[in-house]
Amino acid sequence: SIAVIPAIYKKSYYDKFDLVFSWYDKIIDNKKIFPITFCQDLSPKKFKSFSQRPYLICNLSSNKFSNQKNELYSERIKVFEFFKDKPDVFSLYGYGWDKSFKFPRIYNYFKFLSQNKILRILGKILILILLKFKIEKLVLQSYDFYKGVVNSKQEALDKHKFCLCFENVKDIDFYITEKIFDCFINGIIPIYLGSNNIHHKIPSNTFIDYRKFKNINEMFEFISKIDEKTYKLYQNNIYKFLVSDNSREFQSKHVSEMVFKKIIRIYKSKKK
Numbered sequence: 001s002i003a004v005i006p007a008i009y010k011k012s013y014y015d016k017f018d019l020v021f022s023w024y025d026k027i028i029d030n031k032k033i034f035p036i037t038f039c040q041d042l043s044p045k046k047f048k049s050f051s052q053r054p055y056l057i058c059n060l061s062s063n064k065f066s067n068q069k070n071e072l073y074s075e076r077i078k079v080f081e082f083f084k085d086k087p088d089v090f091s092l093y094g095y096g097w098d099k100s101f102k103f104p105r106i107y108n109y110f111k112f113l114s115q116n117k118i119l120r121i122l123g124k125i126l127i128l129i130l131l132k133f134k135i136e137k138l139v140l141q142s143y144d145f146y147k148g149v150v151n152s153k154q155e156a157l158d159k160h161k162f163c164l165c166f167e168n169v170k171d172i173d174f175y176i177t178e179k180i181f182d183c184f185i186n187g188i189i190p191i192y193l194g195s196n197n198i199h200h201k202i203p204s205n206t207f208i209d210y211r212k213f214k215n216i217n218e219m220f221e222f223i224s225k226i227d228e229k230t231y232k233l234y235q236n237n238i239y240k241f242l243v244s245d246n247s248r249e250f251q252s253k254h255v256s257e258m259v260f261k262k263i264i265r266i267y268k269s270k271k272k
Contacts, residue, residue: 019266021259025173034262038177039255040185044242047187047235048158050228056089057191057223058156059164060182063096072166072193079164080143082216087145093156095149099140157186161231162223165207167194176201181250183207184242189226189234191219203246205237 014020014033021036022028028035059080065073077100083090150156157163165179175195180202183190192198193210213219241247248254 018270019262021262023174023176036255036259037174037250038181039250039252040178040181041252042181042185042242042247042250044185044239045154045187047239050161050231053159053161053188055091055160057083057162057164058091058093058160060093060150060153060156061166062094063100064168066168068169070170070172072168072170075170075193076164076166079216082220083145084143087143090145091156091160092143092146093148093150097146098142098148100142101139153182154186157183157188160188161226162208163188163190165190165192165194166210170194171196173197174201176250180207184238187235187238189231189238191223201246201249203237203241206234206241 014027018032020033022033023036023038025035027033059076061076065071080090080092147156163183165183167175167177167179169175170193172195174197176198177194179194180190180192180198184206190207191210192207195201208219208223210219213222
């Protein structure tokens, strides 16, 4: 994403290519650079019901941070901090959370150190020093609700009623990644934050919009009050979307066919 490698989203980067596919609509010209979505097989599985999901909410992501203006890595951690005293209702999966920077002071310090190569090296040296002298507890912490790395996303998602579904960055048109679709195909309700115009592509009745809440506690109270009937409505809406033509542009079969046709066209034009 632009939060990870911002340099590749400059149009000048693509001058060396004959054909480019991108979700980033600001560089699309439909001549050389064409739109593409994050796609996958959206065939819905048999959804576990509300009562078959013993735990309330989970998050699946790796421990990262970014200096991008609208990054959401730190927003995820704010939610984790909220649930520190509620480890029985929250589950955290992914790489790197067994040792994460204490939030916010230490986290922001190392985020600052990540700004350039020299500072990143200094940050790594500092971590090695802390580990060597066994004083990493000064800057690192582990969450009681951390469950490790998942072998199967489905296995983790099927146990929970809701999934924190934050993109790496917010307020970018049509930046919709696999995160929300991983939730959809497994019938878990996503709590979404990311693309500012997601409702143009995905019906708003299929997910919970995190932007509607004043704070994390308000979100927590909202999902805690959802009953089986309401949950089933969300699942029905998700299913209808997945089997409708509206999901076609996110279907791997459709996208692969589109990409293949574009490549063949370029190939034929080169042979003339």
